[in-house]
Amino acid sequence: MSNPLALIGRIATYLLLTVAAFVSVFPFLWMVIGATNLSADIIRGKVTPGGALLQNISVFFSSVDMPRILFNSFLIAGLGTALTLLVSSLAGYGFEMFRSKVREKIFAGLLLMLSIPFAALMIPLFIMMANFKMINTYQAILLPTVASIFIIFYFRQATKAFPHELRDAARIDGLKEWQIFLYVYMPVMRSTYAAATIIVFMANWNNYLWPLIVLQTNEMKTLTLVVAGLTSAYTPDFGVIMVGAIFATLPTLIIFFLLQRRFVEGMLGAVK
Amino acid sequence: MSGLKLRNVKKSFGAVDVIKGVDLDIEDKQFVVFVGPSGCGKSTLLRMIAGLEQISSGDLFIGDKRMNDIDPAHRGIAMVFQSYALYPHMTVRENMGFALKFAGRPKDEIARRVDEAARILELGKLLDRKPGQLSGGQRQRVAIGRAIVRHPDVFLFDEPLSNLDAELRVHMRIEIARLHKELNTTIIYVTHDQVEAMTLADKIVVLRDGIIEQAGSPLELYDDPNNLFVAGFIGSPKMNLLTGTVEAGGIRLADFPNDLIPSPIAIPAGTAVTVGIRPEHFDPTGTAALDTSVEIIEHLGGETYAYARGTGSNLLTIATDNNRTLKTGDRYQARFNPASLLVFGRDGKRLR
């Protein structure tokens, strides 16, 4: 550290990172502290831990049918993630591994569809689901998301690093195409799957607008919908809302920490 | 029992013809090397034999069976890839046993065959490692081991040594030659390195642009090339190729207007030719000579090469019979025997 310029640069870097860390961690901290305070204290701007945690939790559980809601949320996020990964990675594998004249045209068409905002699709999609008599069902949530263009794109990019010779070797070893996918491609691409799991699980877990529209009875609702619903009460109880928010955040946090290392590898596109 | 026959085999990718009609006979237990410049279709031809590429037209027989439409796994072949293509998520043992496991062989048979291959290749200590923990040479041996375990009738190698450093390459080359003796099976081996081809092959197949330029034993190709391409491709250092015209008393080379060299064969005067002479065929006791000036000297210890020229700009490579006193700038009479010359027509075909 003899060079003063380098020292200043280092200090600046640390300052910047500290600010960024604060900005990203503060809401989380505030949520946790809020869960321990009474609504009135939170409105007053109290930022120190209080003693109302147990009270908030018991109010939350008495106003929400947690087992049922958690079941809905986990079913939709879990099954949705599994289906999305399967369908979209199959598509990504296909797009990258098989040559065809129309391949790039179809792919470009898919990417173009990314630019259509969901708001524009919402009403036709709703009418479609209504025609299929699927309003207020899990299928209505799952079906529109399983073929995720973004995840297909992500898998196609990642598959560029998957050696074609590995597929050739597997063919000589007697594997059929689906077996190559299952026994060679999937294990080799596990970092990519991990990263995609986090992305898709979070998106499904936090999905709000579409479930709000198609899930119409209370026993079908997801945690995200229920927590959001708490704020629309006549006098919202912010302490209880914070408890709900913690429950709503916990699963994505856990998944992220479990898959963190693989997530980073996956984002770097590591095929090892 | 497992020779191969290729009959007018062709391959096109869309409108591009890559293999343009190959006829080839490979005998049982022969070590055949496909050699040729990069992009000439060696890998494609090998992959067609393996069943990884569809054959556009023509027939492929392995043994007596037409294999055009048979699955790669049922052709009795095993392949070693340039990138090794080991399954990164499996141990060495699992990699080697994978095909057998898939074919539903009993566990003890798999273990026995894996151990046998491990013994042949001295892989015993590595069996429980993953490919990521192995060096390039070790991965190469595992890839060969995976092929051996399947007991194939025909081994296919696609540039297996090109990712190794020079020293290891020589070592593995000898290893593969030993393996051929020990396993006693047919091997088809692709390389762009003519030294590998010369040292390993019973039969070399020289490919260019999707056709066979010449096929034969290494020494046949070296001594008796059919055309300019093979003459220039086989042999290291490369054969000297000089253009000239036939006159009444011999051949006049463009770069040596003052030397009329005797022609080894009878050719009508006026014919435009290319004359080939190998660096090692220059011989201080020869009866004919070219008057050259030396530009560069290379002392290898056992041999001294002179790079020298006549009036033109082409450098001749000359083995000087280890002339250690030769210096840059010297005049040098490059002597040779006319019988060692090869003469080619302007179309590249050998004149005999």
Ligand SMILES: Nc1ncnc2c1ncn2[C@@H]1O[C@H](COP(=O)(O)OP(=O)(O)O)[C@@H](O)[C@H]1O
């Ligand atoms: N799948 C393919 N689609 C289109 N062209 C190909 C394909 N595979 C190979 N080629 C072309 O065929 C030619 C021969 O390729 P290859 O057999 O790999 O050459 P080599 O192994 O002799 O270097 C090359 O020009 C290559 O671009």
Ligand SMILES: [Mg+2]
């Ligand atoms: Mg090749």
